[in-house]
Amino acid sequence: MEPLDADGCASVDAALLTWRQGDCVVGEQWFVFRTDLERPLTLDGAAASAEGVDTAESEVFGFMVLTQTCDLVRKCSERPFVEVCPLVEVDEAQHREIERGRRPNYAFVPALADRRLVGDLDRVMTIEKAVVAGWDRVAGWQTDAEARRLALALARKRARVAFPDDFVAFATPLMSRMSSKHDKQSDEGRALRALREIRVRAEPSWDADAVKLAFWFIRDADDATFEGKRWDQFLEEWQKRIPKGGRFVDVQAVVQTLDDLTAREYVESDPLDLDYLSTRDG
Secondary structure (H helix, E strand, O other), rough: OOOOOOOHHHHHHHOOOOEEEEEEEEEEEEEEEEEEOOOOOOOOOOEEEOOOEEEEEEEEEEEEEOOOOHHHOOOOOOOEEEEEEEEEOOOHHHHHHHHOOOOOEEEEEEHHHHHHHEEEEEOEEEEEEHHEEEEEOOOOOOHHHHEEEEHHHHHHHHOOOEEEEEHHHHHHHHHHHHHHHHOOOOHHHHHHHOEEEEEEEEEEEOOOOOOOEEEEEEEEOOOOOOEEOHHHHHHHHHHOOOOOOEEEEEEEEEEEOOHHHHHHHHHEEEEOOOOOOOOOOO
């Protein structure tokens, strides 16, 4: 395949001027990946591209662009490639969790929320900008807040926390409670869905012999109470699942807003999400 000449590059560069990180193409597309032909993965729609060739392709609903906007609009002669991930369809419960940022292997796409299509961040493919230039662009987001949420989702995927094994065992009762109640049509289930996020801070560090833990259940600033109930009524049930023990000599939990946290407290804490209880070995 001949490389693009100057006119071809100029045409591609002009076509990509409006593209941004998070933009999508929707419709029949094919995700290409390397595979072991002797032990191929079982993927819906996947098929080896040719006998003896260790590549396969899987049909997807489209792609979302992962490359940062500043690199997208640079000349293709300088930065000729773009990273994309496939769009996949999820059920309503999963979609709510992804929208809340609780499934770090997926990215929420506001423009495609009605179709429950999200970016599958576990699968990434590199393509030439000339391919993207031929796509019909679907804007993935509309507001600065949505753009920041996407950037945060992409960053968290690569900065996933490997909590110490004893903390995983310690926090499992709490997370099991939340997983079982999250989608229920109950007061507690709706309260859990109303939380922005859950964060935990270890002081002085995760590796210390004696650790003080602070759990922050972060609510929206407008929700001083939830459906007429005080948040401490829900907090009492959650605290029962995290009594001090082992290295964790002091455990505090509170429901508060982002405004109640200092910048230092936020950056020194970690999100406690449904997919985040991974051990260093796991």
